[in-house]
Amino acid sequence: MKIPFNKPFLTGKETLYISDAVKSGKISGDGLFTRKCHEFFEEKYGFRKCLLTTSCTDALEMSAMLLDIKEGDEVIVPSYTFVSTANAFVLRGANIIFADSGEENPNLDVCQIEKLITNKTKAIVVVHYAGIACDMDKVMEIAAKYNLFVVEDAAQAIDSYYKGKPLGSIGHLATFSFHETKNIISGEGGMLVINDERFIHRAEIIREKGTNRSQFFRGEIDKYGWVDIGSSFLPSDIVAAFLYAQLENLDKIQARRKTLWNRYYKNLKPLEEKGYLTLPRIPKYATNNAHMFYIICNQPEERTNLIAMLKQNDILAVFHYLSLHKSMFYRDIYKGENLPNTDKYTDCLLRLPLFYELSEEQVDFVSDLIIKNYEEKEI
Numbered sequence: 001m002k003i004p005f006n007k008p009f010l011t012g013k014e015t016l017y018i019s020d021a022v023k024s025g026k027i028s029g030d031g032l033f034t035r036k037c038h039e040f041f042e043e044k045y046g047f048r049k050c051l052l053t054t055s056c057t058d059a060l061e062m063s064a065m066l067l068d069i070k071e072g073d074e075v076i077v078p079s080y081t082f083v084s085t086a087n088a089f090v091l092r093g094a095n096i097i098f099a100d101s102g103e104e105n106p107n108l109d110v111c112q113i114e115k116l117i118t119n120k121t122k123a124i125v126v127v128h129y130a131g132i133a134c135d136m137d138k139v140m141e142i143a144a145k146y147n148l149f150v151v152e153d154a155a156q157a158i159d160s161y162y163k164g165k166p167l168g169s170i171g172h173l174a175t176f177s178f179h180e181t182k183n184i185i186s187g188e189g190g191m192l193v194i195n196d197e198r199f200i201h202r203a204e205i206i207r208e209k210g211t212n213r214s215q216f217f218r219g220e221i222d223k224y225g226w227v228d229i230g231s232s233f234l235p236s237d238i239v240a241a242f243l244y245a246q247l248e249n250l251d252k253i254q255a256r257r258k259t260l261w262n263r264y265y266k267n268l269k270p271l272e273e274k275g276y277l278t279l280p281r282i283p284k285y286a287t288n289n290a291h292m293f294y295i296i297c298n299q300p301e302e303r304t305n306l307i308a309m310l311k312q313n314d315i316l317a318v319f320h321y322l323s324l325h326k327s328m329f330y331r332d333i334y335k336g337e338n339l340p341n342t343d344k345y346t347d348c349l350l351r352l353p354l355f356y357e358l359s360e361e362q363v364d365f366v367s368d369l370i371i372k373n374y375e376e377k378e379i
């Protein structure tokens with residue numbers, strides 16, 4: 001039984017919709033399917049304004065431009081995240097102030113934010129790791145107190161909630177990813193959500209190479225031109241057609257992933273009770289969108305052994321996020337403190353296979369191997 005780490009799931013309608021898009025004769029950005037995707041998100045989650053982008057990375061770069069991040073500005077970012085969360089702001093000249101993760105889960109520890117704020121701080125970027133919400137009331141309260149902007153990197157957080165509010169609807173801006181490793185996919189793809197009215201007009205311009213072309217297409221102006229900085233951030237309608245087929249099946253995809261996630265959790269719970277490992281903790285204020293199933297080993301060597309043991313059984317389990325403050329690019333510039341929780345997740349977190357087409361039997365097979373691995377040590 002060979003079990004990959006991830007397998008992109010196709011709902012069946014992707015190529016049909018792509019062919020519709022092609023036949024419609026309009027395959028550049030902002031065509032019929034892009035509009036359908038925008039409407040889907042705006043209606044289902046109440047996002048003020050949605051703009052599809054070619055990736056979450058691009059949506060983050062748009063965020064940095066919209067917030068007018070300039071040389072020397074400081075942006076608070078968790079160290080335990082994907083490169084793009086920080087790099088998007090570095091491109092605008094920001095100094096990244098890395099925050100540690102919490103004890104409970106890899107999300108940034110909101111209690112650490114205030115001491116990192118200086119008079120140069122412009123924004124806080126939170127990451128809802130594994131689709132589990134950060135404590136957003138506290139984040140927004142601090143942001144209001146110091147007059148800072150909040151960007152939610154919601155790359156992993158589709159269809160997940162904080163105290164009943166959809167993730168991506170709380171910060172001034174939010175970014176999503178539809179990369180093939182996420183719950184809902186389009187190969188490469190992303191979206192910028194603009195919750196603060198003030199950014200909508202300029203976001204459309206930045207996304208259209210610094211031109212007011214979107215306004216022109218709506219008939220609001222009679223010619224369009226270069227009015228600001230920007231780049232080409234909008235995806236082809238072919239990509240949106242693929243994405244729309246996925247969105248039509250969102251509930252089905254989420255339900256299946258949650259079933260598998262819960263099965264892993266139930267299978268491995270006895271190991272946690274015996275103190276062998278730690279399972280994901282979901283705070284009361286957060287929901288689980290089953291983006292990822294991870295375990296946290298007690299020691300780095302245990303993780304290395306588990307990966308090797310699973311590999312011998314043709315199962316691919318992976319770890320990620322070499323902490324950004326220790327990355328080759330940033331370690332020499334980093335002037336902050338040690339980030340012990342970040343180090344812990346970097347060294348000890350292990351992600352298990354989780355994808356739509358994974359079977360219950362496969363979840364049990366992986367779980368049993370892990371259980372056996374620890375029980376052998378008991379004897």
Ligand SMILES: *Cc1c(COP(=O)(O)O)cnc(C)c1O
Pocket residue numbers: 054055056057058081082084085127153155156176177178179188189190
């Ligand atoms: C996947 C991911 C990204 C990058 O998304 P792309 O669409 O590949 O650019 C950014 N941040 C986080 C937290 C992610 O998980």
